Amino acid sequence: MILTEQEKAEVEANRQRYEQHKALGQQQAPKALPPPTPRDGAPIAADAIIHRETVPGGWYYVTKLGRGEALRLVNTSGTSCVSIQAWNAFDPSERLNHADTIKVQWAASLRKGRVILSDMGRALLSIIEDTSGAHDTMVGGSTAATNAARYGAGSFRNTRDNFVLAAGKLGLDRRDLHPSIGFFAPVAVDSQGRFEWHGERRNKGDFVDLRAELDLLVAVSNCPHPLDPSPSYAPGDIDIIRYQAPQPAADDLCRTVSLEAKRAFENNAFYLAGVAGRA
Amino acid sequence: MTAIPASARIVLDTEIPARVPWSAIIRKGQTLRIVDSHGQQAVDTLFYAADDHGERYSGQDTLRAQGSAYVTTGTRIMSTEGRTMLRMVADSCGLHDTSAGACSCESNTVRFGHQTKYLHACRENFVLEAAKHGLSKRDIVPNLNFFMNVPLDTSGNFTVVDGVSKPGDYVEMVAEMDVLCLISNCPQVNNPCNGFFPTPIQVVIYEAGED
Numbered sequence: 001m002i003l004t005e006q007e008k009a010e011v012e013a014n015r016q017r018y019e020q021h022k023a024l025g026q027q028q029a030p031k032a033l034p035p036p037t038p039r040d041g042a043p044i045a046a047d048a049i050i051h052r053e054t055v056p057g058g059w060y061y062v063t064k065l066g067r068g069e070a071l072r073l074v075n076t077s078g079t080s081c082v083s084i085q086a087w088n089a090f091d092p093s094e095r096l097n098h099a100d101t102i103k104v105q106w107a108a109s110l111r112k113g114r115v116i117l118s119d120m121g122r123a124l125l126s127i128i129e130d131t132s133g134a135h136d137t138m139v140g141g142s143t144a145a146t147n148a149a150r151y152g153a154g155s156f157r158n159t160r161d162n163f164v165l166a167a168g169k170l171g172l173d174r175r176d177l178h179p180s181i182g183f184f185a186p187v188a189v190d191s192q193g194r195f196e197w198h199g200e201r202r203n204k205g206d207f208v209d210l211r212a213e214l215d216l217l218v219a220v221s222n223c224p225h226p227l228d229p230s231p232s233y234a235p236g237d238i239d240i241i242r243y244q245a246p247q248p249a250a251d252d253l254c255r256t257v258s259l260e261a262k263r264a265f266e267n268n269a270f271y272l273a274g275v276a277g278r279a
Numbered sequence: 280m281t282a283i284p285a286s287a288r289i290v291l292d293t294e295i296p297a298r299v300p301w302s303a304i305i306r307k308g309q310t311l312r313i314v315d316s317h318g319q320q321a322v323d324t325l326f327y328a329a330d331d332h333g334e335r336y337s338g339q340d341t342l343r344a345q346g347s348a349y350v351t352t353g354t355r356i357m358s359t360e361g362r363t364m365l366r367m368v369a370d371s372c373g374l375h376d377t378s379a380g381a382c383s384c385e386s387n388t389v390r391f392g393h394q395t396k397y398l399h400a401c402r403e404n405f406v407l408e409a410a411k412h413g414l415s416k417r418d419i420v421p422n423l424n425f426f427m428n429v430p431l432d433t434s435g436n437f438t439v440v441d442g443v444s445k446p447g448d449y450v451e452m453v454a455e456m457d458v459l460c461l462i463s464n465c466p467q468v469n470n471p472c473n474g475f476f477p478t479p480i481q482v483v484i485y486e487a488g489e490d
């Protein structure tokens with residue numbers, strides 16, 4: 001295709017704009033991401049706790065999560081993987097979008113300071129505490145077929161079926177399911193793009209705190225990750241603590257860590273001003 | 280480009296202009312060929328089971344089945360129900376993405392600034408095309424991006440860089456079930472997936488003939 005001089009100039013202007021965005025995004029401007037939360041750090045004040053529940057290995061959990069509340073997911077056994085899906089409670093056609101989450105933040109690796117975006121350009125959840133940074137955005141949860149391949153014949157609960165059940169209990173169905181994010185799933189890629197499992201990056205007592213940035217419906221599945229090499233199906237319990245997160249300060253980490261996060265929260269503010277009458 | 284066998288029956292052979300959406304049903308056993316006619320054009324693609332739109336393309340299942348972050352010859356294109364929808368049987372390019380999803384007006388505002396909101400985007404294409412089949416935004420899931428170069432490094436950095444596809448590069452997939460295929464011939468000029476200049480592509484559906 002032969003471009004005119006004017007078209008060539010437009011291409012060049014667009015390229016320069018992209019290179020600027022990329023440089024800023026990869027430099028983590030204007031802030032650097034903090035180190036992981038210590039496993040004995042970030043205690044939750046007793047009077048902030050709204051609900052606490054233990055979810056046995058293989059099971060799932062659904063909840064509404066009000067804006068400003070947080071879920072702490074605790075890997076009490078050290079062997080669990082916690083997959084999540086999330087929807088805007090007022091309009092579930094807006095849902096977690098793992099692709100935008102990683103593309104917009106220039107990083108497939110989630111950790112403290114990152115946000116989880118919806119398909120509508122808004123922040124759904126902020127990762128306000130995180131001990132490991134060992135999470136999966138690429139591979140997703142287990143299915144009946146992955147369990148059969150890993151563990152052989154038998155009856156093993158899986159994340160796909162858990163999410164179908166969770167969606168049903170939220171008044172949704174499988175058309176509302178979307179790719180999930182797996183916490184405590186230390187998946188990385190090698191230089192050829194092949195998936196690797198780094199089990200040493202997952203430890204007993206790891207936790208991650210997700211603060212709702214809109215009123216949400218959340219589904220959680222506690223099943224072994226399909227890449228977890230353990231030959232036996234033995235997911236441990238997880239603890240879920242729903243609590244009132246501290247009011248975000250003006251310099252809140254997740255809201256100010258990058259230009260992309262700032263713009264996502266500007267979109268949240270526009271939306272909240274219009275829909276919920278509060279900015 | 281390998282020629283389509285003379286004995287094949289061409290079911291459809293069409294050009295999709297730059298920036299526009301398209302859809303068709305590909306029957307089990309038919310081959311879908313997508314040609315990047317001018318090179319460096321991202322072809323955003325979604326699949327649904329033709330008789331049950333609740334079963335649709337799953338990028339995560341596809342990557343897991345492939346064991347790697349990229350798709351190429353041999354990749355089984357998987358559904359949300361764990362079934363193989365199509366199998367990639369030819370790939371003259373070698374770099375395709377299924378992690379970055381589609382561009383949208385909304386995500387562009389976050390990624391590139393609010394001034395990019397009113398630019399054409401793949402999600403707009405997908406929602407319009409999906410509506411012809413009784414589907415809605417609710418049914419749009421993260422998709423396959425043929426000819427889109429999205430390197431993922433070992434520390435988790437994620438970028439979109441210049442496509443390496445040359446004019447005439449193509450992929451071929453054989454359908455293992457009847458599928459509805461949606462394509463958005465990506466209109467956006469904010470990143471290098473189109474070399475900042477969207478161009479037309481060619482789509483051919485054919486059936487192997489008797490030798």
Ligand SMILES: [Zn+2]
Binds near residue numbers: 323382400401465466
């Ligand atoms: Zn696009």
